[in-house]
Amino acid sequence: MSTPAPVRADPRAILRGDLPDQYLTPDDIAVMFKVPKETVYQWHKKRTGPPGFRIGKHLRYDPADVGAYVTQRKTADQDAA
Template sequence: MAATANRDPRSTLRGGLPDRYLTPEDLTTLLSVPLETVYAWRKKRTGPPGFRIGKHLRYDPAAVHAWISSLSEHEAA
């Protein structure tokens, strides 16, 4: 059986992130932080930039990756 046959339809393409818009719950899973932390980052404008689709909060995986990279660069400086 080919390895691609078992792939999740939400397969990862960018730095281990899914190739779809992320939910706050996705961020908690990916970053191992509580949901309250994700919402606190948004309120303080210190986390990855998010956007609303109607009442739903979403994050662009590329923006999340860039935010994580900026944290890594900031720590190295």
């Protein structure tokens, strides 16, 4: 009688553990904030908008980081008032 082979987890399932379902694109950010896509690229260049990162030549945003950025901006506006 042979022992069964160990069950291997799907590597993609392991990756999904700490990652969002889908990263956001500059188009997504532009729609969310109702600004032109060029504004999103300028924010990234000047480091003034939500933090993004590059995957090769593609700019992406983690939804959790975008949410934290919005919360931070709302808090800063309330403190200034």
